[in-house]
Amino acid sequence: MVRVQVPASTANLGPGFDCLGMALNLYNIVEITETPAGLDIEITGLGNDSIPRNKANIVYKSAMHVFNKAGYNPPGLKIKLNNNIPVSRGLGSSASAIVGGVVAANKICGNILSTYQLLEIAVKIEGHPDNVTPALLGGITVHARFQEDIHYLKIIPPAELKAAAAIPDFHLSTKSARKALPGRLDFADAVFNVERTALLVAALQKGELQHLELAMEDRLHQQYRESMIPGMKKVFAAAKLAGARGVAVSGAGPTLIALADKNQKYIAGEMQKAFQQCGIQADLAVLELSPDGARELKTI
Ligand code: HSE
Numbered sequence: 001m002v003r004v005q006v007p008a009s010t011a012n013l014g015p016g017f018d019c020l021g022m023a024l025n026l027y028n029i030v031e032i033t034e035t036p037a038g039l040d041i042e043i044t045g046l047g048n049d050s051i052p053r054n055k056a057n058i059v060y061k062s063a064m065h066v067f068n069k070a071g072y073n074p075p076g077l078k079i080k081l082n083n084n085i086p087v088s089r090g091l092g093s094s095a096s097a098i099v100g101g102v103v104a105a106n107k108i109c110g111n112i113l114s115t116y117q118l119l120e121i122a123v124k125i126e127g128h129p130d131n132v133t134p135a136l137l138g139g140i141t142v143h144a145r146f147q148e149d150i151h152y153l154k155i156i157p158p159a160e161l162k163a164a165a166a167i168p169d170f171h172l173s174t175k176s177a178r179k180a181l182p183g184r185l186d187f188a189d190a191v192f193n194v195e196r197t198a199l200l201v202a203a204l205q206k207g208e209l210q211h212l213e214l215a216m217e218d219r220l221h222q223q224y225r226e227s228m229i230p231g232m233k234k235v236f237a238a239a240k241l242a243g244a245r246g247v248a249v250s251g252a253g254p255t256l257i258a259l260a261d262k263n264q265k266y267i268a269g270e271m272q273k274a275f276q277q278c279g280i281q282a283d284l285a286v287l288e289l290s291p292d293g294a295r296e297l298k299t300i
């Protein structure tokens with residue numbers, strides 16, 4: 001039996017559309033055991049009423065990709081999932097399921113595949129690397145794709161960097177949130193994001209959080225998704241007023257995430273209140289960054 005813990009993640013961090021991600025200390029646990037025959041899937045926690053318990057299950061499908069690539073043929077599998085990451089809320093729940101499946105399967109077949117091969121498989125399944133990479137590696141990740149290759153680097157986050165999130169009580173699929181994006185962009189908007197992404201990476205690397213307010217601004221995706229996240233601008237304003245260093249849509253939304261070095265609980269509460277004033281119920285989450293990505297939990 002192999003048991004793997006995989007962090008939630010927040011993608012984009014404002015301007016870093018499809019290229020930045022950060023692991024958060026909210027975890028799903030994926031446990032896979034080889035059995036003599038068949039497939040048995042047990043799910044506890046979030047999504048247990050909606051996640052398939054058959055061969056359509058994403059953890060199963062991801063594990064099978066690894067087994068096939070490694071030439072390993074388990075006669076049967078028992079998969080146990082304990083989910084704490086809200087589903088379809090922009091916190092990387094599907095990336096965490098995929099990463100959990102590939103990492104656990106690789107451990108079962110004797111770590112035949114490298115971390116890079118696992119990343120390649122996971123990105124192919126998920127479609128974008130920005131949740132998969134931090135879920136696998138932890139910390140803050142930066143990546144770029146060149147044809148089939150993924151170039152990536154991990155930044156160890158400044159110790160004082162924390163997060164506060166407001167998680168609305170509705171689902172928003174990445175697929176539908178991507179449909180809201182335009183086919184073409186204004187040159188000035190592209191420059192706006194290049195400037196801010198560069199500033200953000202340098203500020204996170206150096207721990208200079210005073211730059212985050214400017215560095216987390218975006219003009220590539222958030223404005224086009226605003227109509228799908230009622231209250232977005234009011235929640236942004238409330239977070240900043242409460243002391244957030246920067247605030248953004250988490251991934252494709254609908255969760256909104258603030259980065260801060262203090263008063264996270266207060267900031268999350270103010271974000272929750274602002275959502276409420278716009279008629280949206282939201283859970284608040286006070287989060288830390290997760291320096292570790294997917295890792296095996298050894299049973300004692
Ligand atoms: N970067 C993606 C998007 C979300 O904003 O559509 C995570 O893959």
